[in-house]
Amino acid sequence: MTGSTDIHAVLDFYAKRGLLRNVRTTLSEGRATRVQFTWHYDRTFDLRVDYEASRLSFTDAFPNVPAASALYRDLTGFIDGMMSDSMPIHRRVDRRKTIVHGELIDANVAIVADVVDGDFDYAARKLIQVVNEIYFGFLPNSAHYDYQVQSLGLEPNAITFA
């Protein structure tokens, strides 16, 4: 173990910086924690932390994504890109510490961080960053506007068209 395992401190830090709202722990049992909070598009994000499996994941982050879809391809490609050399070093996810990926279960894509070196603090920060960049960098530049309206609750009247 090289880092903190206190996920709550990380989430508290971002709550105090105005990023996450309404942070609440819904499960805290042994080696598993589940925390919910409100974030992009006013959606509820569900973060599961499995200390046994050294895994953090935003379950159901992207619902209704068929395996063979362009969205699945583009999204997982973007997440991979977060670990690639083309990403500036200060934004890159260091794969020696954490591996991020999208995991498709029953047409839902979970955004997952596998903790390599036991540094849950780093993994949590990077996972938050990956989702932040998906909402700020990937979705707006993509061709998946309709998906955002239909499945992510993007409110066109409120956000896009005023």
Added chain:
Amino acid sequence: MSNDDDNGIHRLASRRDFVKAIPIAGLAAAGMTRNANAQAPDAGTIKSIQIPPDLATSMTAPVRVTSFEGKGQTGAEIFAGMCKAENLAAMFCCPGNYTVINAIASAGVLCYGGRSEGAMAAAADGFSRVTGEVVACSGTEGPGLTDMIQSIYTASAAHTPLLVLASNMTIAQEDSQSFIQQVSQQELTTGIKKYGKRLTVPGRVHEYGAYAFRALKSGVPAPVHLDFPGEVARARFTDPNDLTENYDKSKYRTESRAAPSAPDIAKAIDMINKAARPLLIPGQGIFQRKAWEPLLAAAEKQDIAVCTSGPSRGHFPDDHRLSASLSPKAVLSADLVIFVGQYQMPTRTDYQLHQDVVTIRVHPSQDDLGRNWPLDLGVVSDELLFMEALAARLPRKKRATWAAELASARAENQKQMDDYYALGLKYGSSTGKLHPAVIGRELYNFFYAGAIDPKQTAHCWGGLTNLRFLPPYLRANRPGQGVCSYYQSGTIGAEINHGIGIAAAAKEGYGIQSAYKGAPVLAVGTDGAIAYALMELETAAKYRLPLICIIYNNDSWGVWTLAENDPRALHMYLFQQNLRYDKAAEALGCQGAYVQTPEELRAALKRAYDVAAREGLPTLINAQGIKEFSSASLYPPGVNIIQGPNIAAISH
């Protein structure tokens, strides 16, 4: 002697002389007007559109100086004198509130009379957005003021120092249901003004004029609304002692501003020194306070990236190597953000910044600091004084890696725009219509990458479903060059009316527009927007305002996709197809062009530029697209969201 260059673009220097040499009335006499009737077969029986000779006579009539001697001065004249003394830049109105508008025009304020109060109020807003000056609008009591509400709202969202004037019948008639037009005005502008007052005591007209200008010229600006009942406007004063607080602006307001405290500036400098990738967001306050020179100096001293925000753009040049306005990817790397004069504060999910970004915010008053966005340092300071302190005290430092990241993100963004353009060409050739990415590229080539000085053309833009394709091409490389008409309000139609005000400022070379006096102005709008503004093109033609309007015509409200799954609702979003807004503009005395291909657009732009530059004649270019280009599924990538800070953002 021709002043055209190799590309056939008429040179501004000679245009200036031309505009000076030929008065408005002279243009018609010289047979230089364009209009539909002139070419009509029955031209012999139906007279062509003409600018009335009275117009030039009226506009050059001597200024009237009033005094307390003899008949004395009316309340309206007292107030007009204050407007003159406060350098009110211009007034845009429709007749109504007669005593007041006549007094203001007679006092020598630059005035324009148009066709609808709402459109003229928006033109006033446009004039202010490219000059930073206080501008007035005026209308009659009930119908005039209520017509202006949309524009007052739009101006308030943009924090425009707009002086809203309207008459009120008389205090004597109040609550009597007598005659017409009575309305309780001040309630109507609640929530969309900074200060408002119905003047009821004639002797206090100067005192309340002072209230108005104090509010307009101090702190964070916003509209101010005064309504003048007949008893006040028409009251006569022969003795200055009959007026309360009758002293000049040096006594009823102050130019003193809050300077940053020594500990605050030291802390800010320390935080900037420690940051690896600082980003400055100069908002509306930098423009209002004309703080662009110290902004540039501070940014260059430490290689600080800059991404402007607000309704006016150009106070940091888009073409500067430190500009992040076209490097959205790099913006996400900033580790320190410094908001200066950000009058509409985003939340953490409104602005595309890194989750760990440290924040400094500088604001002229304490009361907004900490709103929406948690601060690491809040500084109460006038924007100019803060930037001057920063520019003077910041040590020099190179940030080569940060500058390189900005450059590479800019190149990546350009690549994406090139891809959109290629796609737009493909969609264009399969449909025979113009895609917004192609319109954007053609405008860029013409106004920014060709024979015209890329700092010259002031522009404004609207449109909501083409944000990723077109607005990024409209560059602001000097203060007051760019206007985001939908800033924080999303008011469809504001852009064309703003364009009229901007063209007035350009024609006059008013204030910061003086270097490009007479230069044609570009207003990019939509077929949705033109409905709110078409008739006002007559005003633009009447005053020979050098305006080039591009209307992106997609036969619909671009949000028709929201009814794709509601078949019985779709009809509400559709217009007749292939409408000829260009013909309507011709019928109002402008030049018109209908274009469906890049070649046609190019030729139309050249013609429009030439008549605007030579004669001040406005043109409407009707650029035909199709509604399906807004659909992300039919013509991907289609519509999208743009979040700030970004050249195409419409909020914060």
